[in-house]
Amino acid sequence: MALNDWLRRPQPKPSVPDGWIDDLSVQLKGGLTVEELVDYILVANQRGRQHEALIADVAAEFGLSNEDAELSVDRVGGGIVRAATGNRANCPNRAKDPIAWASFQRAITKR
Numbered sequence: 344m345a346l347n348d349w350l351r352r353p354q355p356k357p358s359v360p361d362g363w364i365d366d367l368s369v370q371l372k373g374g375l376t377v378e379e380l381v382d383y384i385l386v387a388n389q390r391g392r393q394h395e396a397l398i399a400d401v402a403a404e405f406g407l408s409n410e411d412a413e414l415s416v417d418r419v420g421g422g423i424v425r426a427a428t429g430n431r432a433n434c435p436n437r438a439k440d441p442i443a444w445a446s447f448q449r450a451i452t453k454r
Contacts, residue, residue, distance in 0.1 A: 367440040372406025380405055381445040384419045415442055422446025
């Protein structure tokens, strides 16, 4: 089998381990959007906000648990890292990872 044929062969879809989910969205308090969450985190990072304080701020401002605030900050970083490649094929799945998707959109347009 030639290399190109081998690379193009159908790949099995990876399964999610038991007890895990592949949905990285969070429930924001009424009326707030993922874009507002992403912008809030980006601005706080640009201003040098300390991580622990940022988590507390995000949790309070957006009605999230500390765990979901941590996830939100992490996913914003994930979108930025993917955008840094300059490859639009690295764009996160909007339905399953909306925070990283929105962050990617912000970062890829600033390249």
